[in-house]
Amino acid sequence: MAATDVLNRQQIQANLIQLPEWRYGLGALRTVFKCESSAGALNLLSTIGELAEESGHHPDVDWRYDTLFVTLTSHDAGDRVTARDVALARWISRQAQVSGATPLPALLRTVEIAIDTDAPEAISEVWRTALAYKRHEDGSLTDPYGRGPAIWFQESQSPNLNRFHLDVTVPFSESASTLDALASVGATLNDEHAPMWVVATDAQGNRLCISTEAGRDD
Known part of the structure; x- marks a missing residue:
């Protein structure tokens, strides 16, 4: 199937219902399945592999003992969600249910490293070379x-004294509990850009952002 089946945000949200x-x-579409045992996780992983081969569309699956982290996106569509991803997600969910796996999307976290700089082009090649990473059109x-973790360069004419911060992306449905937990352990929260991101600062001035998919463009 050609990469003409890209879904917009409205279509994605309709399917997520x-x-x-x-x-x-x-x-990407993402989820986590906790299985009854390590063997159960391997069996589900094998089933996902068979489904992927049959459909000709392959997810990224990270196996951690009895838990599988699954990511679905279409590389031939510029790493965007397509109808093929939705179809495979449905098949995977059915097989996970049959196997007795428990979905735990609250465990989802995606970490990116942001570097404040007034000249991204002066430093990005050092990081790309050291990590053997791939450069994208936006410079990330x-x-x-x-x-x-991905690395992106936050261009600013007045970089923060602490030039590094983490962007931790969590599902919007889980973000409130994450922010409450951060506040309970002493983080100062700046929600000026919520729900897209909330800046959390620890007692020593180190920052991280809790980001979500909410409020973003397609």
């Missing part, structure tokens, strides 16, 4: 094997 165990974030760097 029928896929309550899945979440959308950073251009990603691990071609999906193992390490």
